[in-house]
Amino acid sequence: MPVIEAHALTKTYGELNAVDGIDFEVAPGESFGLLGPNGAGKSTAMRMIGGTSLRTSGTLLVNGLDPETHGPEVRASLGVVPQTDNLDPELKARDNLLMYGRYFGLPYSYLRPKADELLEFAQLTDKAAEKVDNLSGGMKRRLTIARSLINDPSVLLLDEPTTGLDPQARHILWDRLFRLKETGVTLIVTTHFMDEAEQLCDRLVVMDHGRIVAEGSPASLIRQYSTREVLELRFGSERNAALVDRLRGFATRIEALPDRVLLYAEDGEESLAAVRRDGLEPVTSLVRRSSLEDVFLRLTGRSLVE
Amino acid sequence: MSATTVRPVGGGVRGWFAANSSGNVRAVVERGFRVVGSQNWAIIVSGFFEPVLYLLSMGYGVGALVGDVTGPGGHPITYAAFIAPALLATSAMNGALYDSTWNVFFKLRFAKLYQGMLATSLGPLDVAAGEIFMALFRGLLYAIGFTAVIAALGLATSWWALAMIPVALLIALGFASLGMAVTSYFTTFQQMDWINIVLLPMFLFSATLFPISAFPEAVQWFIMALPLWHGVELMRQLSVGHFEASTAVHLTYFVALSVLGIAFTTRRLRSLFLR
Numbered sequence: 001m002p003v004i005e006a007h008a009l010t011k012t013y014g015e016l017n018a019v020d021g022i023d024f025e026v027a028p029g030e031s032f033g034l035l036g037p038n039g040a041g042k043s044t045a046m047r048m049i050g051g052t053s054l055r056t057s058g059t060l061l062v063n064g065l066d067p068e069t070h071g072p073e074v075r076a077s078l079g080v081v082p083q084t085d086n087l088d089p090e091l092k093a094r095d096n097l098l099m100y101g102r103y104f105g106l107p108y109s110y111l112r113p114k115a116d117e118l119l120e121f122a123q124l125t126d127k128a129a130e131k132v133d134n135l136s137g138g139m140k141r142r143l144t145i146a147r148s149l150i151n152d153p154s155v156l157l158l159d160e161p162t163t164g165l166d167p168q169a170r171h172i173l174w175d176r177l178f179r180l181k182e183t184g185v186t187l188i189v190t191t192h193f194m195d196e197a198e199q200l201c202d203r204l205v206v207m208d209h210g211r212i213v214a215e216g217s218p219a220s221l222i223r224q225y226s227t228r229e230v231l232e233l234r235f236g237s238e239r240n241a242a243l244v245d246r247l248r249g250f251a252t253r254i255e256a257l258p259d260r261v262l263l264y265a266e267d268g269e270e271s272l273a274a275v276r277r278d279g280l281e282p283v284t285s286l287v288r289r290s291s292l293e294d295v296f297l298r299l300t301g302r303s304l305v306e
Numbered sequence: 307m308s309a310t311t312v313r314p315v316g317g318g319v320r321g322w323f324a325a326n327s328s329g330n331v332r333a334v335v336e337r338g339f340r341v342v343g344s345q346n347w348a349i350i351v352s353g354f355f356e357p358v359l360y361l362l363s364m365g366y367g368v369g370a371l372v373g374d375v376t377g378p379g380g381h382p383i384t385y386a387a388f389i390a391p392a393l394l395a396t397s398a399m400n401g402a403l404y405d406s407t408w409n410v411f412f413k414l415r416f417a418k419l420y421q422g423m424l425a426t427s428l429g430p431l432d433v434a435a436g437e438i439f440m441a442l443f444r445g446l447l448y449a450i451g452f453t454a455v456i457a458a459l460g461l462a463t464s465w466w467a468l469a470m471i472p473v474a475l476l477i478a479l480g481f482a483s484l485g486m487a488v489t490s491y492f493t494t495f496q497q498m499d500w501i502n503i504v505l506l507p508m509f510l511f512s513a514t515l516f517p518i519s520a521f522p523e524a525v526q527w528f529i530m531a532l533p534l535w536h537g538v539e540l541m542r543q544l545s546v547g548h549f550e551a552s553t554a555v556h557l558t559y560f561v562a563l564s565v566l567g568i569a570f571t572t573r574r575l576r577s578l579f580l581r
């Protein structure tokens with residue numbers, strides 16, 4: 001049985017279709033991503049999965065149950081990391097974990113050692129007695145993530161988990177999430193960072209304006225919608241657009257951005273050499289592998305992070 | 307509010323509970339007690355002193371001017387003894403409404419406390435019931451405190467005055483349940499101000515500071531439809547241990563208000579907490 005089955009899932013706010021009829025399934029133990037720019041409807045979809053936002057139409061099953069009619073039961077096996085931290089500012093760090101566990105109806109005999117273990121996991125052991133307001137943004141984020149694990153969830157919903165974390169903390173978190181995944185936890189991650197999606201997700205859907213525009217593994221999406229390599233050329237902002245027609249012959253596809261021109265090609269170095277042979281000398285050039293960013297650009301004509 | 311059509315949840319009463327509750331109200335109450343110490347003491351203390359200050363200034367200040375007034379059953383009582391029970395009823399109302407409207411609105415929209423709670427196996431019913439319980443608990447402390455002040459000043463002349471404490475809770479329950487339902491319709495702080503626009507005149511005209519006979523009959527009928535008047539009259543009768551047929555009417559009014567308020571809040575629960 002899939003962990004999540006969404007069919008024609010829709011959420012409307014007034015005139016706006018925040019989530020506009022999306023279909024997806026998530027298998028147990030899978031690490032599934034919702035990738036899309038701000039406003040794509042990722043958080044709204046996450047809230048509907050947790051049953052804390054009522055859908056406008058469509059069907060949704062989480063572990064075989066409708067979160068709208070069995071919210072408490074569905075959430076008992078869910079861990080939720082919301083996009084914006086909502087720690088309890090009136091409680092200290094460790095008490096945040098304990099009280100949260102109490103909301104699940106768990107006994108203190110289980111919660112005390114579990115809270116200590118999670119503080120260790122979040123590297124916050126020495127902050128246990130600190131008021132939440134005195135923690136840095138990164139610490140709050142880690143505490144929120146630790147809190148989501150208090151009930152040993154089988155499904156973890158992470159809404160932009162690494163927003164506000166420094167690069168080192170991000171990598172540590174990714175590592176922790178990998179380890180959770182190894183223990184069989186299903187991860188559902190939203191992000192607008194393509195590197196995060198590539199790192200964390202076995203499979204993902206690309207969302208834009210409430211719709212799913214593509215689905216697949218990071219590698220297959222890149223294969224399907226982009227070339228192996230990308231040649232980035234800068235000729236100076238006024239010349240970039242003017243040169244597009246002349247560059248067209250050197251690549252499978254071209255994207256002209258305000259600050260640079262992207263040439264999609266199987267072999268970037270070879271294209272660069274050909275461009276130079278044609279007498280064009282870019283101010284800077286860079287050859288890199290295609291990423292999900294390129295997939296997104298191809299699908300929507302826009303960048304993921306604006 | 308939101309355009310979401312709230313689908314009926316299946317399976318009758320049991321289905322409704324499965325959708326809205328894990329039966330763990332206790333955890334919400336536990337959190338409430340845990341944070342009592344870190345709450346805004348200025349608000350808590352002022353909630354207790356406000357009626358005391360009214361009683362001292364109006365009761366004895368204005369009381370010196372007006373002398374005795376007609377109390378329940380036509381017996382003369384001092385002006386302070388006349389307004390003291392009314393102030394208790396008003397403070398029960400104000401406390402309950404503050405907790406169920408402003409406090410709920412703030413925790414919902416700004417502190418995001420309920421979002422955190424509702425991401426667990428708690429349901430909206432658990433959160434609402436826990437918060438109303440905490441509001442009643444605070445109301446209980448105020449009621450005990452103010453009743454003690456009334457007794458110490460010699461303004462209560464019957465043991466029945468002790469019954470003002472549970473009745474204060476009943477008044478608080480009626481207003482808290484109604485207040486929470488009404489809050490579900492609000493989206494901005496500006497709209498919340500309407501609550502005060504309703505409350506202040508209700509306080510001033512519900513026979514709190516002078517008898518209802520001061521008004522023309524048509525106005526009297528209007529006032530007698532308002533909840534606070536029933537609370538005030540009920541408290542006043544208890545304070546001197548005078549009962550008549552109207553006592554039962556006042557009591558019934560508040561039992562009915564509580565039942566309707568709870569039913570109303572229950573209906574609005576999902577609109578309030580799940581958006």
Ligand SMILES: Nc1ncnc2c1ncn2[C@@H]1O[C@H](COP(=O)(O)OP(=O)(O)O)[C@@H](O)[C@H]1O
Nearest residue numbers: 013018036037038039040041042043044045581
């Ligand atoms: N409570 C709400 N009321 C009205 N509009 C909302 C609400 N929540 C989200 N939206 C709108 O729905 C769209 C999708 O938002 P969201 O799900 O937060 O996107 P994402 O998480 O992908 O950035 C946005 O246009 C947002 O403004």
Ligand SMILES: [Mg+2]
Nearest residue numbers: 042043044083
């Ligand atoms: Mg979001």
